[in-house]
Amino acid sequence: MSSPQVCIQGSGAVGACLALALAHAGFDVALVDDAKSAAARASSPDLRAYALNAASIALLERLRVWDALPPGAATPVNRMHISGDGGGLLEFTAWQQCVPALAWIVDAGALDATLAQALTYAPKLKRVAAPVPAELKAVCEGRGSASRAALGVRYEPQAYGHRGIAAWVQSDVPHDGCAWQWFRQPDILALLPFDRAAAARAGHEAAAGGYGIVWSVPDKRADELLACSDAEFEAELQAASGGAAGRLTLVSARIAWPLQFARASAVSGEGWVLVGDAAHAVHPLSGHGLNLGLGDVDCLARVLSDARRDQSWRSAGDARTLRRYGRERAAPVWMMGTGTDALWQLFEREVPLLRELRNTGLDVVNHLTPLKRWLAGQALG
Ligand SMILES: Cc1cc2nc3c(=O)[nH]c(=O)nc-3n(C[C@H](O)[C@H](O)[C@H](O)COP(=O)(O)OP(=O)(O)OC[C@H]3O[C@@H](n4cnc5c(N)ncnc54)[C@H](O)[C@@H]3O)c2cc1C
Known part of the structure; x- marks a missing residue:
């Protein structure tokens, strides 16, 4: 392969999927997998359990990754049980929404490993240790991207002052495909049904009973929850979940990520484009950061493939073509980012009137079937 058409910087889930999507579409692709990133991945397993929506699964299917x-790396969610901090309740079921699953909970480590394997078989794709000249530079370097700043793009993250703790736990009762979420002040806790956690506990691909947790807590509380013993952590988790999902036992380490909300001031220009967390970061309370990134991938691959069929096609880095990508992604990214942030703000404040409002809001939505169906449709992608 001579000079590639696209050089993708960053081989996280978004960069890897973009490389596969463009290579499958017939573009010559170079994927930069710098030694630092590879070493970071090898040294600490990713304990996140991603909630992926139907649109993301469809993309992974087309890329032959899904x-x-x-086995056990993806668990379907049949029911979601969302509780407020004053008795408010919102429930979704796959049955009511007429879909096979509301989401799939996917082991981040297994997804990374499967993507890495798929990359080795992809046509027209080479892995490189450093950026190479190309018509288009696709920056998929995550939220801390250095190349983004070098392109003159502003990205001013608003830190939530919270960290998201991820770990795997095992329950003494089956999960029955139910995802639990508690919205309250000052924490947000999600228990995501996750067969892989049960398997890790039993040492084989065991039956259901595991959960991936994502627990958003203020920084100081995160320090305490990371420093305490397993038994103390389990007691805190038991209190936070009220025993709704059974008795929970840790089966993994605990890892925490600082949480922020950010959007890049521009996502494309002549010869460059931003994709995934390099372009936008959202609070994981809605479980949508990667879903948005995979939406970017799907859109960019389609826009470039469509443009190449056009007589006026010049190059993969043509700013006019890339603007189409930016325009198409603007609304979904804005809606998910702003909606997630608004939800966080609503539950962040300890004001009695607001508490009444947010809990009544959950109950009202729960009884408004069309609105509930619309919300579920948005989340399903
Ligand atoms: C606790 C938590 C739970 C989450 N849960 C969900 C969920 O349920 N569902 C969901 O959809 N999303 C979820 N997310 C969001 C999701 O994790 C991110 O949106 C997603 O990982 C972003 O992928 P990315 O590839 O864009 O960035 P990253 O995963 O950050 O990958 C970027 C890659 O680029 C590499 N890199 C950086 N700089 C360079 C460089 N100069 N050259 C080459 N490589 C470079 C990095 O080392 C890294 O490998 C969650 C996030 C958190 C923190």
Whole structure:
């Protein structure tokens, strides 16, 4: 392969999927996998359990990644049980929404490994240790991207002052495909049904009973929850979940990420484009950061493929073509980012009137079937 058409910087889930999507579409692609990133991945396993929506699964299927995931790496969610801090309740079921699953909970480590394997078989794709000249530079370097700043793009993150703690736990009762979420002040806790956690506990691909947790807590509380013993952490988790999902036992380490909300001031220009967390970061309370990134991938691959069929096609880095990508992604990214942030703000404040309002709001939505169906449709992608 001579000079590639696209050089993708960053081989996280978004960069890897973009490389596969463009290579499958017939573009010559170079994927930069710098030694630092590879070493970071090898040294600490990713304990996140991603909630992926139907649109993300469809993309992974087309990239032939979904069916290659190891057994137990993806668990369907049939029911979501969302509680407020004053008795408010919102419930979704796959049955009511007429879909096979509300989401799939996917093992981040298994997804990374399966993507890495798929990359080795992809046509027209080479892995490189450093950026190479190309018509288009696709920056998929995550929220801390250095190349983004070098392109003159502003990205002013608003820190939530919270960290998201991820870990795997095992329950003494089956999860029955139910995802639990508690919205309150000052924390937000999600228990995501996750067969892989049960398997880790039993040492084999065991039956259901595991959960991936994502627990958003203020920084100081995160320090305490990371420093305490397993038994103390389990007691705190038990109190936070009120025993709704059974008795929970830790089966992994605990890892925390600082949480922020950010959007890049521009996502494309002549010869460059931003994709995934390099372009936008959202609070994980809605479980949508990667879903948005995979939406970017799907859109960019389609826009470039469509443009190449056009007589006026010049190059993969043509600013006019890339603007189409920016325009198409603007609304979904704005809606999900702003909606997630608004939800966080609503539950962040300890004001009695607001508490009444947010809990009544959950109850009202729960009884408004069309609105509930619309919300579920948005989340399903
Ligand atoms: C606790 C938590 C839970 C979450 N849960 C969900 C969920 O349920 N559902 C969901 O959809 N999303 C979820 N997210 C969001 C999701 O994790 C991110 O949106 C997603 O990982 C972003 O992927 P990315 O590839 O854009 O960035 P990253 O995963 O950050 O990958 C960027 C890659 O680029 C590399 N890199 C950086 N700089 C360079 C460089 N100069 N050259 C080459 N490589 C470089 C990095 O080392 C890294 O490998 C969650 C996030 C958190 C923190």
